[in-house]
Amino acid sequence: MTMSWRPQYRSSKFRNVYGKVANREHCFDGIPITKNVHDNHFCAVNARFLAIVTESAGGGSFLVIPLEQTGRIEPNYPKVCGHQGNVLDIKWNPFIDNIIASCSEDTSVRIWEIPEGGLKRNMTEALLELHGHSRRVGLVEWHPTTNNILFSAGYDYKVLIWNLDVGEPVKMIDCHTDVILCMSFNTDGSLLTTTCKDKKLRVIEPRSGRVLQEANCKNHRVNRVVFLGNMKRLLTTGVSRWNTRQIALWDQEDLSMPLIEEEIDGLSGLLFPFYDADTHMLYLAGKGDGNIRYYEISTEKPYLSYLMEFRSPAPQKGLGVMPKHGLDVSACEVFRFYKLVTLKGLIEPISMIVPRRSDSYQEDIYPMTPGTEPALTPDEWLGGINRDPVLMSLKEGYKKSSKMVFKAPIKEKKSVVVNGIDLLENVPPRTENELLRMFFRQQDEIRRLKEELSQKDIRIRQLQLELKNLRNSPKNC
Numbered sequence: 001m002t003m004s005w006r007p008q009y010r011s012s013k014f015r016n017v018y019g020k021v022a023n024r025e026h027c028f029d030g031i032p033i034t035k036n037v038h039d040n041h042f043c044a045v046n047a048r049f050l051a052i053v054t055e056s057a058g059g060g061s062f063l064v065i066p067l068e069q070t071g072r073i074e075p076n077y078p079k080v081c082g083h084q085g086n087v088l089d090i091k092w093n094p095f096i097d098n099i100i101a102s103c104s105e106d107t108s109v110r111i112w113e114i115p116e117g118g119l120k121r122n123m124t125e126a127l128l129e130l131h132g133h134s135r136r137v138g139l140v141e142w143h144p145t146t147n148n149i150l151f152s153a154g155y156d157y158k159v160l161i162w163n164l165d166v167g168e169p170v171k172m173i174d175c176h177t178d179v180i181l182c183m184s185f186n187t188d189g190s191l192l193t194t195t196c197k198d199k200k201l202r203v204i205e206p207r208s209g210r211v212l213q214e215a216n217c218k219n220h221r222v223n224r225v226v227f228l229g230n231m232k233r234l235l236t237t238g239v240s241r242w243n244t245r246q247i248a249l250w251d252q253e254d255l256s257m258p259l260i261e262e263e264i265d266g267l268s269g270l271l272f273p274f275y276d277a278d279t280h281m282l283y284l285a286g287k288g289d290g291n292i293r294y295y296e297i298s299t300e301k302p303y304l305s306y307l308m309e310f311r312s313p314a315p316q317k318g319l320g321v322m323p324k325h326g327l328d329v330s331a332c333e334v335f336r337f338y339k340l341v342t343l344k345g346l347i348e349p350i351s352m353i354v355p356r357r358s359d360s361y362q363e364d365i366y367p368m369t370p371g372t373e374p375a376l377t378p379d380e381w382l383g384g385i386n387r388d389p390v391l392m393s394l395k396e397g398y399k400k401s402s403k404m405v406f407k408a409p410i411k412e413k414k415s416v417v418v419n420g421i422d423l424l425e426n427v428p429p430r431t432e433n434e435l436l437r438m439f440f441r442q443q444d445e446i447r448r449l450k451e452e453l454s455q456k457d458i459r460i461r462q463l464q465l466e467l468k469n470l471r472n473s474p475k476n477c
Helices: 380-381 432-472
Strands: 016-023 042-044 049-054 060-066 080-083 087-092 099-104 106-111 128-130 137-142 149-154 159-165 166-174 182-185 192-194 198-204 210-216 222-228 233-239 245-250 260-265 271-276 282-285 292-297 306-308 318-321 333-341 346-353
Touching: 016 306, 042 333, 049 087, 060 087, 060 099, 060 128, 080 099, 080 106, 106 149, 137 182, 149 182, 149 192, 149 380, 166 198, 192 222, 198 222, 222 271, 233 271, 245 271, 245 306, 271 318, 271 333, 282 333, 318 380
Parallel strands: 087 137, 182 222
Antiparallel strands: 016 346, 042 049, 049 060, 060 080, 087 099, 099 106, 106 128, 137 149, 149 159, 159 166, 182 192, 192 198, 198 210, 222 233, 233 245, 245 260, 271 282, 282 292, 292 306, 318 333, 333 346
16 A cells, blocks of 8 residues: 655645735724733724724823724824823624723723714713722623623732623622633634743633633733634633743633644734634734734644744734734635734735636635624623523625613712622822822821811801800899
8 A cells, every 4th residue: 555645735725814904095004002011912903993092191191093994093193092001902892893892000990972073172071980800900801791780800819790781890700819801702602711920721610700710821822812712712822931932722622731832933022813614713912023823623633733834024012813804805804903003003904715617605614603793681681691692694784783882871889899899998199209298198188177177166166265264243243
């Protein structure tokens, strides 16, 4: 029997996917992208708007630009600028496309409503201000199937679950012993996985806060994690014991050992993973370099098949990802990144395209996909119901806008009690400036109280004298 010397190729419809950078006039230029070193994307995109965290003096702000408004952005372009500290993360509501959540070093999470057609002037008033964390808030994530449920992770090592129908935190996940680096949901949002600076990977039941699985990642120091759709698998990116960049694949029901570990390269920047459940493709983008590698994932060995690499000399600081219903299906586009190039103040769309000769709709690369309708209300989800996402076809009329509108609750209550703890009691200052402001305010208050006290002392003495005089007056004798 003669052995074939030919390499064994897996037949895959995604083997020739290529990255196509938008022409310069379709990029967004002149944007003062934040210089913050926090490991987030600083960018969020949906079918209508692009939002980017910007460099700004005094407080934190971000830009919101309608997608069709490409080209050079004026320096005085209006911003969303209500936070008192740097903005660390922004995320669009998956079901209402003009609602965006932001979190900041000022310990607050805020919900903003972007007017039709974008901002005409600076926006300082949020629809909702959410206070509950005692330190800066590094991450926000919307629940994937439930309307108005938002998760936030703070430097107080806590994850708060907010019900925006009432504008309050309704649950607190308190199992982490250090800063939470990343949060990811499975398809129906019944499980949450996190990576943490304490080198642990956790799978959590979010409503009870119970840790179902935990991995101690001593050899593979985890940074980022992503649920691989319904495959019951997790993929993490991290650093090996030899300080090389590495990925690991895990079985979500047994985190005792990774299924596979694979070295990527010797570069030092973080690897951001992105997973597309429709095509089973995984994209790995390096922070600080210009590479995006992509793989196909399968349930059988070898699990991970390398497809290709998109290369660019311009390093990326972060990447926004367009939701599926915002893609151009006529161009066979299966994924679109918005790449932040800090040095040039540039946001560059990169389309991942499956080369096809036919102009007709390609059913096989566009299966039914999670759409813009929520499957659950907050009360249903909090009551223990799980439901898969409501799917939509991208074939026709998929650009239909959601009918949902956000109604902000009326808030009066100032204490926030979760799990029996008042989260707003004695919130410490977050920054040096804030500490100084608080110090001077307290000094003024002390001075004012001292003066009030001495005035009262004088008044008491006067009254005592008057009383004495009254007693000694001849009328009373």
